[in-house]
Amino acid sequence: MSDGHGSMRIPTVPEARVDFAVIADLVPAGVKLLDVGCGDGALLEYLAASKGVDGRGVELSQKGVNDAVARGLPVIQGDADTDLVTYPDGAFDYVVLSQTLQATNHPRKVLEQMLRIGRRAVVSIPNFGHWRIRWQFFVWGRMPVTEDLPYSWYDTPNIHFCTLRDFVELTREIDVEIEKAVALDAAGRKLSFNAPWWIWNLFGEQAVFVLKRRG
Amino acid sequence: MASFETVPILAGAPATHHRQADEPTSPVARFDADRPLALDAGVMLAPWQIAYQTYGTLNAAKSNAVLVCHALTGDQHVANEHPVTGKPGWWELVVGPGKAIDTDRFFVICANVLGGCMGTTGPASLNPATGRAWGLDLPVITVADMVRSQVALIDHLGIPDLFLVAGGSMGGMQVLQWASAHPDRVFAAVPIATSACHSAQNIAFYEVGRQAVMADPDWREGRYLDFGTAPKKGLAVARMAAHITYMSEVSLHQKFGRKLQNRETLGFGFDGDFQIESYLRHQGASFVDRFDANSYLYVSRAMDYFDLASDHDGVLANAFKGTKTRFCVMSFTTDWAFPTRDSRAIVHALAAAGAPVSFAEIVTDRGHDAFLLDEPEMHAILTGFIDSAARARGI
Numbered sequence: 001m002s003d004g005h006g007s008m009r010i011p012t013v014p015e016a017r018v019d020f021a022v023i024a025d026l027v028p029a030g031v032k033l034l035d036v037g038c039g040d041g042a043l044l045e046y047l048a049a050s051k052g053v054d055g056r057g058v059e060l061s062q063k064g065v066n067d068a069v070a071r072g073l074p075v076i077q078g079d080a081d082t083d084l085v086t087y088p089d090g091a092f093d094y095v096v097l098s099q100t101l102q103a104t105n106h107p108r109k110v111l112e113q114m115l116r117i118g119r120r121a122v123v124s125i126p127n128f129g130h131w132r133i134r135w136q137f138f139v140w141g142r143m144p145v146t147e148d149l150p151y152s153w154y155d156t157p158n159i160h161f162c163t164l165r166d167f168v169e170l171t172r173e174i175d176v177e178i179e180k181a182v183a184l185d186a187a188g189r190k191l192s193f194n195a196p197w198w199i200w201n202l203f204g205e206q207a208v209f210v211l212k213r214r215g
Numbered sequence: 216m217a218s219f220e221t222v223p224i225l226a227g228a229p230a231t232h233h234r235q236a237d238e239p240t241s242p243v244a245r246f247d248a249d250r251p252l253a254l255d256a257g258v259m260l261a262p263w264q265i266a267y268q269t270y271g272t273l274n275a276a277k278s279n280a281v282l283v284c285h286a287l288t289g290d291q292h293v294a295n296e297h298p299v300t301g302k303p304g305w306w307e308l309v310v311g312p313g314k315a316i317d318t319d320r321f322f323v324i325c326a327n328v329l330g331g332c333m334g335t336t337g338p339a340s341l342n343p344a345t346g347r348a349w350g351l352d353l354p355v356i357t358v359a360d361m362v363r364s365q366v367a368l369i370d371h372l373g374i375p376d377l378f379l380v381a382g383g384s385m386g387g388m389q390v391l392q393w394a395s396a397h398p399d400r401v402f403a404a405v406p407i408a409t410s411a412c413h414s415a416q417n418i419a420f421y422e423v424g425r426q427a428v429m430a431d432p433d434w435r436e437g438r439y440l441d442f443g444t445a446p447k448k449g450l451a452v453a454r455m456a457a458h459i460t461y462m463s464e465v466s467l468h469q470k471f472g473r474k475l476q477n478r479e480t481l482g483f484g485f486d487g488d489f490q491i492e493s494y495l496r497h498q499g500a501s502f503v504d505r506f507d508a509n510s511y512l513y514v515s516r517a518m519d520y521f522d523l524a525s526d527h528d529g530v531l532a533n534a535f536k537g538t539k540t541r542f543c544v545m546s547f548t549t550d551w552a553f554p555t556r557d558s559r560a561i562v563h564a565l566a567a568a569g570a571p572v573s574f575a576e577i578v579t580d581r582g583h584d585a586f587l588l589d590e591p592e593m594h595a596i597l598t599g600f601i602d603s604a605a606r607a608r609g610i
Binding site: 032056062065066067068069070071072073074075076077078086087088091 | 541542543559562563566567569570571572573574575576577578592595596598599600602603604606607
């Protein structure tokens with residue numbers, strides 16, 4: 001957008017959202033981008049200021065929409081599960097789903113819709129295969145509750161957790177190419193790109209994937 | 216203004232309509248035969264006039280002008296005491312000093328719509344060709360015609376473009392029409408509780424209202440002003456029927472339920488036992504004191520005819536192709552006259568056209584009329600949207 005964003009200071013990233021900087025690294029400057037589940041618009045604002053993206057958002061909560069609109073962002077109150085179908089094919093260069101896939105009713109359909117309306121999809125997910133989660137499950141035999149995933153099983157919005165390996169498997173099933181992938185450990189450090197998948201799946205607390213339609 | 220303070224006492228006399236229709240308590244822009252208004256009906260309307268109110272000051276750059284568009288039964292008195300009823304302006308919760316549409320920052324214009332009865336040319340206005348009120352000789356008016364008249368007003372005021380166009384219900388239709396027809400003259404647009412086309416259900420309710428007006432013997436084939444009468448009963452019924460659609464079932468239940476009006480037991484008659492009956496009768500009775508019956512026919516017809524997509528090969532997104540205007544669309548959960556799906560259709564079309572569009576569905580139990588009421592979430596999002604748009608515009 002040709003509004004005041006160009007001259008804005010780059011907003012500081014909330015400490016808990018180390019994936020913001022990672023996503024910014026993966027998104028080229030000036031692209032048209034849709035952030036699905038954009039919350040209060042912090043990522044969109046960050047991407048507009050740091051990369052000059054023409055950003056749009058979809059958000060379910062009234063509070064999130066109000067806050068994002070007050071930031072000057074175009075945000076539509078809606079649901080990833082039902083509203084992505086209304087966008088035309090190829091409407092965006094990039095469609096971002098940041099830490100939201102696990103909260104959708106139909107993750108596979110959401111992913112397919114993202115790759116229909118965007119040339120590329122950027123998906124960041126928490127890794128349910130992280131060793132701490134495995135440890136809790138193994139030792140206590142209970143659904144894991146961690147600092148980053150603080151909900152009890154009965155009130156969590158996260159109804160479709162997966163491990164990094166599960167996610168990679170899904171991308172194969174729907175025949176999309178993983179163009180890039182970055183895994184972050186608990187301290188938010190990038191894991192070595194050359195590390196094998198099992199290392200990522202054990203030590204990656206979250207990962208960011210850039211997906212592309214084949215053909 | 217002072218000379219009109221006695222008007223509420225006289226309210227209801229046909230002379231009041233004549234007075235507000237031709238010599239309103241508002242500034243008027245008059246356009247004579249060399250500046251006709253081209254109507255969708257294929258008629259060049261001349262002479263014609265448009266009555267308007269303004270609030271605040273136009274800045275040196277002329278970049279802070281806001282146009283507020285009123286709904287079916289509204290008028291230009293958006294933020295001042297109404298000259299006929301003495302009531303506060305219809306959107307004083309939104310328009311005023313320190314409000315979302317801040318009159319300390321913006322130059323706010325609100326004009327009576329074409330076909331109205333508060334000073335803009337309408338069926339109650341004097342037709343200079345006959346020396347009588349226009350009545351049904353006035354061509355049918357459309358929402359696009361209303362916007363054409365507003366464009367002429369904005370030109371007349373020397374304003375190059377509008378920072379914001381905002382309105383609810385039929386006001387929202389005008390906002391959409393403005394944004395579609397004049398994208399370069401609208402920086403930001405706020406259509407609230409509206410639709411890109413009037414639904415069959417809404418046409419049906421308005422047809423009931425129009426038939427009620429025309430069935431009133433005092434309507435006299437539309438020439439009642441010549442006879443010094445007014446179809447007050449018919450118009451009151453029209454208002455009562457329409458008013459039901461502006462509320463929600465749950466708000467009617469909460470507000471009135473089956474409560475009785477000034478009585479302990481059922482009256483076994485038709486005197487209006489129930490509070491809801493009394494309320495609707497009051498709504499109808501107070502409406503006819505300030506509104507012209509033929510105006511109701513014309514303005515409701517304009518809403519019926521509104522179908523933005525049909526003017527663009529049936530594809531609503533084409534109405535907004537290439538627009539740079541930023542939009543904030545809002546709907547209300549319990550609005551069944553202009554339900555959320557109508558707003559979503561607008562939002563999807565705007566998104567498909569690549570427009571920067573925000574949308575919020577406000578949770579409320581007050582139905583369609585919520586846009587006129589104290590709805591904190593609506594006011595919060597309005598304020599956020601307008602403030603950020605003003606920053607982007609450098610106001």
